[in-house]
Each structure stands twice: as structure tokens, then as C-alpha cells.
Amino acid sequence: xxxxRKFVCYRHLERxxxxxxxxxxxxxxxxAPVCRIxxxxxxxxxxxxxxxxDLAATQDMQVRDNSIESARxxxxxxxxxxxxxxxxxxxVRTYPHHILREHALASGAGADRFSSGxxxxxxxxVGNAVQLKNGQKLMSVYVPESGITLAREALNKANxxxxxxxxxxxEKL
Numbered sequence: 112x113x114x115x116r117k118f119v120c121y122r123h124l125e126r127x128x129x130x131x132x133x134x135x136x137x138x139x140x141x142x143a144p145v146c147r148i149x150x151x152x153x154x155x156x157x158x159x160x161x162x163x164x165d166l167a168a169t170q171d172m173q174v175r176d177n178s179i180e181s182a183r184x185x186x187x188x189x190x191x192x193x194x195x196x197x198x199x200x201x202x203v204r205t206y207p208h209h210i211l212r213e214h215a216l217a218s219g220a221g222a223d224r225f226s227s228g229x230x231x232x233x234x235x236x237v238g239n240a241v242q243l244k245n246g247q248k249l250m251s252v253y254v255p256e257s258g259i260t261l262a263r264e265a266l267n268k269a270n271x272x273x274x275x276x277x278x279x280x281x282e283k284l
Contacts, residue, residue: 116213118175118274121173121240123172124171131210139233140236142236143210143236144210144236144237146176146239147239148183148206149180151203151206152200153183153201154187154198154199154201155198155199155200158197160254160255161256161283162253162255162259163252163281164266164281165248165250165280166182166248166249166250166252166266166279167248167279167280168243169245169275169277170275171244172243172274172275173209173240173242173243174243174249174274174275175207175238175239176240176241177238179203179207181272183269185265185268185269186201186250186268189261189265190254190262190265193258198255198258199258200252200253201253202251203249204251205241205243205247205249206241207239209241210240211236211237211238211240212235212237214234215235249277250266250269252265253284259281263279263281267279
């Protein structure tokens with residue numbers, strides 16, 4: 112399997128000309144990769160918690176779905192150890208609609224016979240990403256009053272898994 116490129120290749124927002132459609136002639140991208148985010152709502156979904164902590168973007172950027180899944184797992188593990196499975200709720204608030212494409216150039220001996228260079232450089236789909244604007248919320252954690260400091264710590268750990276810095280805000284519901 113091919114290695115993932117560094118995030119610097121995909122960090123900046125680009126025009127999302129990656130239309131998916133059930134009608135073949137209206138679809139720009141043939142076949143989109145599977146979203147790697149396993150669950151968007153985790154924890155106790157039935158209770159109403161009094162506090163919500165949000166992880167919000169501080170600049171416009173793209174975030175790959177595998178880094179969102181990594182941040183979600185880190186947050187879930189941290190909160191489950193202290194609060195148990197029913198002591199919190201996590202909600203991933205965005206869906207990775209944007210399809211990342213990569214134009215793989217042929218290399219090696221004899222590559223000039225079938226290589227077209229950058230003449231037809233639309234690229235093959237390699238992954239999904241979320242396009243975030245400044246201030247947009249990526250993830251929310253709902254906790255009781257006793258779990259605010261722990262939830263802030265869990266979101267700080269999740270922030271390390273994400274490509275840019277995010278801000279954490281606390282709101283009483």
C-alpha cells in the first residue's frame with residue numbers, strides 16, 4: 112500500500128471540484144474512498160449533560176478523515192478511563208465530503224512512453240477531507256460539571272493529533 116503524503120500537500124483549501132453523483136456523466140470523480148471515521152456520536156446519547164466543550168478551528172484549513180478518527184479515539188479513551196462509558200457524549204460535527212486527489216507520475220526506465228506529464232493531471236482519489244472555516248466546530252464533548260477539566264485535557268490531546276491548532280471553548284447548556 113502506498114504511503115500517505117505529508118499533510119502540507121493538502122493543508123490549504125482548494126476549490127472543491129470533486130463532485131460525486133449517482134449519474135455517471137455528472138460525476139467528476141469516479142469512485143470515492145470510504146470515510147475512515149467509524150462513529151460520529153459516541154457515549155451516552157440519551158442523557159442531557161449540562162456542559163459542552165467545543166473544538167473549533169482557528170484558521171481556514173483542510174483536515175483528513177484519518178486524523179479526525181485519531182483525535183476521536185484519543186478523546187474517547189481519555190474520557191472512558193475516568194468517567195466510564197456512560198459519563199459523557201462525543202459528537203463529531205463535520206463530515207469529510209471533499210475528495211483528495213493525487214496525480215501519480217510514472218517513474219523508472221521506459222516511463223516516457225506512457226507518461227503524459229501534467230497534461231491530464233486530474234488525479235485519482237486517495238482520501239477524504241473536511242474543509243473547515245475559521246471558528247467552525249469540529250468536535251463537541253458533553254460532560255457533567257465534574258468532568259470539565261478532564262474533557263479539556265482530552266481535547267488538548269486530540270488537538271495534538273490534528274494538523275493545525277484548534278481552540279477549546281466551554282459552554283453551559
